[in-house]
Amino acid sequence: MSATLISTVISRIRNLVKGTTQDSFLTDYELYLLFKKYAALSMKRLDEKGKLLKFSSVFETLDYVELEEVDKVEADCIGIRSYSTFRRTKDTMPMFTEGYLGPMVNSITSLDGSSICQLVRNSDIYNYMVKQKNFRYNTTKYCWFLNDRLYFPNVDWPAVRIEGIFEEDISKWKCASYEDRCKPRQQQSINVPDFLMAEIESQVLRDLGIQLQLPQDIAQNNQNQLR
Amino acid sequence: MVTNTELRYRTLDELVDSIRIDLKAFSSDGNIEIQELIKIVQACNYELGLGITQTKETILEIEHNRAKLPNDFRFLNFALLCHQYRVVQPTPNSGNMTVEHIIPVPSPNLTTCPCWTVVNTQQQEVQTKYIDCSGMLQGLTVPAGATIKLCAASIENITQQGSSQGSGSTVGSCTTVVNNEPTPQEVIVTYFDGTISQVIVDPNSTTCYCAQSVSYPGAGDVTVSAVGECYSNTDTWCCSPSNILDISTSSFCYNDPETATFTCDIPQNCGCNTPAINSCDVVNADPWHQNKVYTICDNTIGIKVMQICSNECREYEYFSPVYMTPCRYASAFMNPERNSMNAPNQAMLKDGFMQFAINCGTVYINYQGLLEDDEGNLLVLDHPRINLYYEWALKKTVIENLYINGEPDLERRLQYVTTEYQKAKIAAITIANTPDLRVMKETMQMIRRNSAQRFSAPVSRFYGRFAGLSFVDRWANGRYAE
Secondary structure (H helix, E strand, O other), X not given: OOOEEHHHHHHHHHHHOOOOOOOOOOOHXXXXXXXXXXXXXXXXXXXXXXXXXXXXXXXXXXXXXEEEEEOOOOOOOOOOOOOOOEEEEOOOXXXXXXXXXXXXXXXXXXXXXXXXXXXXXXXXXXXXXXXXXXXXXXXXXXXXXXXXXXXEEOOOOOEEEEXXXXXXXXXXXXXXXXXXXXXXXXXXXXXXXXXXXXXHHHHHHHHHHHHOOOOOOOOOOOOOOOO | OOOOOOOOEEEHXXXXXXXXXXXXXXXXXXXXXXXXXXXHHHHHHHHHOHHHOEEEEEEEEEEOOEEEOOOOEEEEEEEEEEOOEEEEEEOOOOOOOEEEEEEOOOOOEEEEEEEEEEEEOOOOOEEEEEEOOOOOEEEEEEOOOOEEEEEOOEEOOOEOOEOOEOHHHOEOEEEEEEEOOOOOEEEEEXXXXXXXXXXXXXXXXXXXXXXXXXXXXXXXXXXXXXXXXXXXXXXXXXXXOOEOEEEEEEEEEEEOOOOOOEEOOOOOOOOOOXXXXXXXXXXXXXXXXXXXXXXXXXXXXXXXXXXXXXXXXXXXXXXXXXXXXXXXXXXXXXXXXXXXXXXXXXXXXXXXXXXXXXXXXXXXXXXXXXXXXXXXXEEEEOOOOHHHHHHHHHHHHHHHHHHHXXXXXXXXXXXXXHHHHHHHHHHHHHHHOOOOHHHHHHHHHHHHHHHHHHHHHHHOOOOXXXXXXXXXXXXXXXXXXX
């Protein structure tokens, strides 16, 4: 299923509000922001019910996110006394769509997908775990977000693979060609399930109805100053 | 738990993956956190009891009077100090021939065989017998005036032969003088050398004299009577026989690592400062991680311990028992009367170490270990019915934690899971506590025996093997108890 482009969504809304001609009061960006606002709300509600992750079409994958080694001070793990190594993503991460329980990350794994990393809220959770006597039985790999980077304790992988729902374009984190990286924003896809489009558009229209009065079809075509 | 079958185990990860399959929704949300579940699994293992634990064995090196216990140590079954071991190595060229080396354990292992000091105060050599530390009867010749040290289980001492021959071939005997008077009385003693002396005997006392004759010239209540022979001890005579050899002991023997024999003196080559004879030391500093230790029969009635190192195999055949003392009874306060095992091979468990009185050595321990595999992964029992107990316990924990953290609409699910968990727990503990068939048979036989005894108690004075015994004996032994 091909992803819906942002321009497609904007033009659909313009058609609904009869704003297809040039309009100084109704810009593409305004429509896009309105759409994004209600899309985030709908997706969060769907995630709360646990149904969002079933739609794989909205997920995008960063196949190779390089890691670099850092010390425990940078990883915010000063309280850990035992010998531990820390790695973090070399570049800052793109913005994830916020879900009910935090960023919508489907999986963080090793490059071949064999080892899965568990995302925790912050480094404090990991610090508490490490201090437990029975932590030696825990073979799970953990990671957390800090200052837009992901931190990984005790992994020796050169890179990781991340799958999630991103708010912005992730072409520059991928091995994309120059043309793909410089694509206009309207030509990029929007990661919203198609079945939510109708609900989101109706909410956008309700919001826009406050700002403008929708004119009649023929009688007002040549007389309305908005056009 | 029944013992006529081998228990199977699976790792914690397998168990958690099993519940991830059941709780798909919670798993995809990341609500199943393994760190929260480890303590629940450990609690479940504890509830099922010692019957599911693994019996493990290993060999520990004693350094500076203590040996580090394994990380998975839980309860000690018994411990044995090891003496020399045999190494069997294949020759490099022809694979069929093997070379055996007897290598002593580099330690001055104390034994329970006492070290005796034998002093011969006679002017001639004395021959006696003793039982050596291995239980064999041996002969011993002690030169005149010599002092020797000997390792033996027991030594026979020779007592003086009685002789009434004095110097100059005078015949005499041992005479007792009993003075019943309240005042000292005087007696006349004629010794073997012809000396005649007047000796004062204390009032109300009894005195013995080894002399040719003793007489009382007075008229008081003094009794003079001959009681036996006199005994010679070098140049004196006495009434009581005395031992010819002066035998005493105050220490135990050591096992000489060079010759594997018993010696009173501590061997010079205590292994802590000498180069290691075995090459396993350089392989891995963690002996209980890589060494495989197991016991096998030695084709007789004995058992030997096999230790597989990386490049050789050792067989330990000679052991000494180790008596464990409770840690809270420190040696300085330990009451020796309470401790009937007054042996040098004592040890106690303290702070993760086994502490000994000896400086260095090797000890074999048989213990109940924690449920861990060789790689340190936590294990759970793999049984079709007991698996449900673990799984319901983990599911209950997952939903409980979500409920406590404020997740809505979980009460009914939690109630359902709790009910199922309780049912599974009862079934699992019943299975785990099922006794072995042998134990059940013995219990049944004991019950039948007791019932038969109670049934026949009223007539047991007339019939049965207790007939004819006195009433008191039967009453004391409770045969009429009902």
